[in-house]
Amino acid sequence: MSRFDFFPATANWQFDTADTLRKINDENAKALACIERAKSRYPTKNKFDRLLMDALTTSGNVAGHLPMSNMHVRRIAQHALVQATHEGFETIHANAFVRTFLFTACWDAGFTTTAAPELQWSRMKRHIQRLLRRLGLHGICAPEFDTMAKKLPGEADRRIVMQVHGIVWTADPDFRPIVAEAELRATGLYPNMLGIKPIDFTSRARSQNRWPGWEREQPNDDQTPASISHLAYYMLKAKHYALNLVPPRSGQDRGRLRPDSGHFTQLDAIRMLEVWSWFSAYDAVFAVGDGAWFASRQRQLIRDACNPTQDRGIWIDKEEAARFWDRHWKNVNRGNRISCVIT
Numbered sequence: 001m002s003r004f005d006f007f008p009a010t011a012n013w014q015f016d017t018a019d020t021l022r023k024i025n026d027e028n029a030k031a032l033a034c035i036e037r038a039k040s041r042y043p044t045k046n047k048f049d050r051l052l053m054d055a056l057t058t059s060g061n062v063a064g065h066l067p068m069s070n071m072h073v074r075r076i077a078q079h080a081l082v083q084a085t086h087e088g089f090e091t092i093h094a095n096a097f098v099r100t101f102l103f104t105a106c107w108d109a110g111f112t113t114t115a116a117p118e119l120q121w122s123r124m125k126r127h128i129q130r131l132l133r134r135l136g137l138h139g140i141c142a143p144e145f146d147t148m149a150k151k152l153p154g155e156a157d158r159r160i161v162m163q164v165h166g167i168v169w170t171a172d173p174d175f176r177p178i179v180a181e182a183e184l185r186a187t188g189l190y191p192n193m194l195g196i197k198p199i200d201f202t203s204r205a206r207s208q209n210r211w212p213g214w215e216r217e218q219p220n221d222d223q224t225p226a227s228i229s230h231l232a233y234y235m236l237k238a239k240h241y242a243l244n245l246v247p248p249r250s251g252q253d254r255g256r257l258r259p260d261s262g263h264f265t266q267l268d269a270i271r272m273l274e275v276w277s278w279f280s281a282y283d284a285v286f287a288v289g290d291g292a293w294f295a296s297r298q299r300q301l302i303r304d305a306c307n308p309t310q311d312r313g314i315w316i317d318k319e320e321a322a323r324f325w326d327r328h329w330k331n332v333n334r335g336n337r338i339s340c341v342i343t
Helices: 011-041 047-057 071-087 121-134 177-186 204-210 225-235 266-277 289-309 318-332
Strands: 062-064 099-105 111-113 138-147 159-170 199-202 242-246 256-260 286-288 314-316
Touching: 011 047, 011 071, 011 225, 011 266, 047 266, 047 314, 047 318, 071 225, 071 289, 099 121, 099 225, 121 138, 121 159, 121 286, 138 225, 138 242, 138 266, 138 289, 159 225, 177 199, 266 318, 286 289, 314 318
Parallel strands: 062 314
Antiparallel strands: 099 159, 099 199, 111 159, 138 159, 138 286, 242 256
8 A cells, every 4th residue: 555545534534525536536647647748758867866856746755845746745735635624624614604715816926937937925825814814714725836828918938827725714794705806906906917806705606606517516505525625625736737818708807717738738747846846745735814723634644644654765855856957947958948936
């Protein structure tokens, strides 16, 4: 048995999360296929770098800095977050007035180029924590990184888009998500060059209306154990596609981003691996308010999975990983790309 197959399975856990865990496996398999093609197309130059590339991407036996670029590590983090949200569902909903939303933040501060990415993640993280606290919300959040399928008009390179997704909740009956979105947009602090909503709060009912054909059981109710587990998967989903900007439909004033696997190149796959290698399984998720319990529980599950072999795995040093990507981009030497900087 792999050391990554570690989660205790209860009857409710298996029943409530079966679809979510299948989705994780399916999406991870597609992402892994993209990674393997990219590694084959752009191989490393020596044995040391080959071992390090495997450790950062596909090796099932790693230690030290546990990078989210490694698909085995990502699966640990995904399963741990799904289990933590499932375990804490009753805690969230002990108050009958609680309402839960999928939160998404995406504005120009998180946009950069594919050729020379610079992302101020720490700054955006702090901003979002302050924002959610001011709104009286609790939650857990995580970053998401995407490449745009096409260049924006007048630009030389395609864009990388940094978003943040979260599960947020409140028992405040006066919280109005649509009003909050409008007020935040009106501040002018959240410009979005793509013309999509910079701040979004989606309930189950709103999601059903937004996605006709994807019916949800009892959509006017709040989240269920199964639906909140699915949101946890969505926060940490593996990417194997780029994003296309879709113009607004009739009656809408905002465009949307839609998956486009045909424009997700092998260079895109390498770039996404590099970006995610900056994040460990322990710090990819951050908390606001009462979400601290869920983030802590996720980290505990990750430690339980990884500690038994910490002394036997391929040791990954974050700074050495950054030096590796610098060497690898010089080796690839396509389009004058340089390694990314994340602060």
